[in-house]
Amino acid sequence: MSQKSIDECVRLSLASYFKDLDGIEPAGMYEMMVRVVEKPLLEVVMAQADQNQSRAAAWLGLNRNTLRKKLLDHRLME
Template sequence: MSKKIIEDCVRTSLEGYFRDLRGTEPDGMHDMLVRAVEKPLLEVVMAQADHNQSKAAQWLGLNRNTLRKKLLEHKLIS
């Protein structure tokens, strides 16, 4: 899947989000979107990396400790 396809999917979702708001002004969209995307991103990458945190961190361009923190925040590890 190309970057453009992912961007188009996000754009379409955001347009739907604004339609659903029906004129109500959004609040805290950046944090909402980052959290909505981050959890499934971590889930899929961890599965593809056979739950190897070092490999997943490398793929994501993160420090392993940062990845662990994010996995804990999303309750994907205990």
């Protein structure tokens, strides 16, 4: 079974996104992409780190306070 890299998946998804726009010009793509990639990244890393924020922050290369803010922003913690 062939496995696609993350960047290949992103390229294919973006190509499909532009096709679906059918000539309409997009707006705010950078923020949209950051949000749609960041949330699942945080979910998976937190699960793999057994919800340990210090460990997850280290894996992500983030300050723990930055991770907490992102988790709150994505409503992944209260």
